[in-house]
Amino acid sequence: MAPAPYLEFDGVAKYFGDLEVVAPFFNLNIKRNEFVVFLGPSGSGKTTLMRMVGGLETPSYGEIRLHGQPIGAPDRERGMVFQSYSSFPWLTVAENVAYGMKYRLDLTPERKKARLDHYLELVGLTDFADFYPNKVSGGMRQRIAIARTLAAGSEVLLMDEPFGALDAQRREGLQIELRRIHRQDAKTIIFVTHDVDEAVFLADRIIVFSKRPARMLQDIDISAELGPDRTLELRDSETFFKLRTRILKFVREATGAEEKV
């Protein structure tokens, strides 16, 4: 028997009352340490699918399994990064990151301190450790959230349009940072966005979704074409541009085709 897939969506569908959010039946296998982007129009069910991995929603049909175990209540092995309200305003940057370890009884205080320093360093917030979130930029607040989930020891990072509220420059900077963090501290990432550029730049693999109810339209592995290193130069390269055009076409077709129905 083949080993169980790392993260597996098995015949999933989701309804909120009469509202069909995820069309039956959604199947997907995600490999360990894969950077998967869920790309699709706003208000499709892609966020709901991601939230089900987090344990924040339960599938109406089917099952989602991590290491072959069905996903239950939220747990620190699956961390969330939201677009807004992603850090606590009453805690300093360092305290916010440390909050990820607050309920971990397996770590000694010394170990927690070491991890805190490590992750602050990793996301470049060491110099801002004692600032309150209202004194740092929106981009830094998203770094806080990323560092918190890493400190918590999450294996799977669930990111819900985390850079959606940032201006273009900051967004680009954070995308590069996120890829670097992904390389240094390998995690499985599900990243939800409606921005094609962002999807192509970040992803190993892009899942293109239809409008609501969410249906998988394309499953495109771009890791071979773009490689693991994502730099600003890559962004201006022909390979990137071609990929982007190709995927944009899928997205347009997807929404266009749905419109006629």
Next chain:
Amino acid sequence: MTTTKAILSGASRAPAENAATMPRSQPRKDTRNQFFTFRGTLSKRAQILTAAFTSLFVLGLWELSTRLGWINATFLPPPSVTIETLWNMILHKNLLWHAGVSTLRIWVAFSIAVVMAIPIGIAMSSFRGVGAALEPIVDFIRYLPVPALVPLTIIWFGVGETTKIFLLWLGTFFQLVLLVADDMRRVPQEYVEISYTVGARPPQMLSDVAFRAMLPSLFDNLRITLGWCWTYLIIAEIVAANNGLGFVIWAARRYMNTSEVMAGVVTIGLIGLVTDQILRLVHKRLFRYL
């Protein structure tokens, strides 16, 4: 013209985002005072001066209107007389002691209301069952006029302290509990979910995150309802009382001693003003991160 300038000057201030990353150069200060620009800026000094001016103007007009005989001083004693009476009452009629008694009653009743309203309010918005069970009752009682319940209260508790505390509590608790519920309801769902996804159990989420997140607005609501509590003082203290500011005012009324009535009212106003300012200051200190 002024409006355009206001917009421009507003935009030229360094955006908060960059505050931490940019070297702190001399910020350009806009000292122009905009008294009648929509959401314009007004310096602290100008605000204080304006407040002082209008207060003095009203006091002056009041004083003048009785001095010049526009209004009979028996009905509306002028400020000078009120202050004099106030002073005499402090010296000879134990006004400060009466004020102390009233303040104590307020704080006892208010504390009971707070201690009850916080957990009940939180439970009401956190758990649908509790909310569904209590909301109709609270909403009903909230609309009942406190004075209408005075006779019943006397029958239940007699004419002692319990009645006074109960009436003050009655006016405060049912308002506060809904405000607390609302504060909890407004805690962003993201905070709750962050907490759960780093491994918090529901009680830990409630105490470490949800309660902490609602604190600033809770504190504000406590400050506001404390003010409401004072407005029920007269009702509570006209019931067979022989002390407290409500009693002082009610007793003075019986002898048409309007200057003493006025002095009592002013005392309540002053206590309110001072308390409110202190609580505002505490709020600023406690929630520096806002």
